[in-house]
Amino acid sequence: MNLNQIHNVYFIGIGGIGMSNLARYFKNIGKQVAGYDKTPTALTKELEQSGIAIHFEDNVALIPKDFKVENTLVIITPAVPKLHSEWNYFLDNAFEVKKRAEVLGIITKDTFCFAVAGTHGKTTTSSILGHILYESGADVTAFIGGIVENYNSNLIGSGKTITVVEADEFDRSFLHLHPNIACITSMDADHLDIYGTSDAIEESFIEFADKIQDKSKLFITTDLPLKGVTVAVDEDSVYTAFNVRIDNGSYVFDIKTPKGILKDFRFGLPGRHNLMNALMAIAMAEIFGTPTDAIATALASFKGVKRRFSYQIKSDNLVYIDDYAHHPTEIDAVHQAVRELYPTKKVLAIFQPHLFSRTKDFADDFAASLSKFDELLLMEIYPARELPIEGINSSWLLNKIDNQHKKLVLKENIIANILESDAQVIVTIGAGDIGEMVVSIKEALNETI
CATH class of the missing domain: 3.90.190.20 (Mur ligase, C-terminal domain)
Known part of the structure; x- marks a missing residue:
């Protein structure tokens, strides 16, 4: 599917945190965007204020006429029930209907893609990485699964050549992506209602990791059964945060990298798990070629993600x-x-x-x-x-x-x-x-x- 040939994008479940950032993205690149959601929220209100038409009743008659024509892409969320009348209308009339994960796959295929995977830490890590790249002047769009305090949005930037995405293991969504650089923050058992066993989850992560053929571009924690560049806090790895101290409410730390020691990085989010998330983002930005000074400056200015501590x-x-x-x-x-x-x-x-x-x-x-x-x-x-x-x-x-x-x-x-x-x-x-x-x-x- 060629997104350049798409004029209209219609979302069923537009108010979801992942769907709404895609809606913002398509609006930014000049597409006509509209959608349905079950209930009004702060997110749907913001989308409406940006010029996106949204209705809250499952009613085919409420779909704008402009979206009942060719060159309309319909994006659905997995939460939509099979009997949803609008979804079935588009299916019955042979429209292009895609899951959100499939659309992210199409977008990432045509960009240089950073993918952040893991049972925990995806949103914070991708937010930090998106912020670092954006602040350093990269032509980036970062799709975030939370509202980033610095931007009051779940979308960072409006670049066309670089993307940062959360590689979501739910429903094996991350297997649609085309990452150039990736990290895996954790592989704990979760979503057993989908996978059945923890072994099945691990197999899915291994399949995702295999998308990165050059293992120098895959960053992992030291406890994962994968080949890649190890990242850790206070233990020996390729990238290690050490000499960690708290100064005026922020972490200050040094980093061992393959190129040498980086001194006195400052980061304001509490918790060793967040320090680990920051280190993953730093490693990915560094291998991409982002200047060290730009990384340090952006990290110090990162304010966090709503509902993440x-x-x-x-x-x-x-x-x-x-x-x-x-x-x-x-x-x-x-x-x-x-x-x-x-x-x-x-x-x-x-x-x-x-x-x-x-x-x-x-x-x-x-x-x-x-x-x-x-x-x-x-x-x-x-x-x-x-x-x-x-x-x-x-x-x-x-x-x-x-x-x-x-x-x-x-x-x-x-x-x-x-x-x-x-x-x-x-x-x-x-x-x-x-x-x-x-x-x-x-x-x-x-x-x-």
């Missing part, structure tokens, strides 16, 4: 942090960062599990991770795309958690329960609609300061 309140007597963590490994990373920054303070975590299948598959690991916090409020499971699984609920998970100060709470009672706590550090965690409660929680807490 995002400070909502940061005062002497109260800290409120929000994070998207929805896997035990990610929760452990949040806990590590909080303990490193606030070793003597009481920490309250509010967690909303995401997916019945993930809760079932990793129940013991979730229990171990959540037991580490001083106090825990556990919400009901956010179902997302799933139907309930008998016997799998938050009460079942709560019983596995070894924490004397744990409680199951309904969504409508969250704020009241938070205000009853004497914790000095509060963390909301999860990938469901807990993110929509952050503003209300912040407002309620601000009134107590």
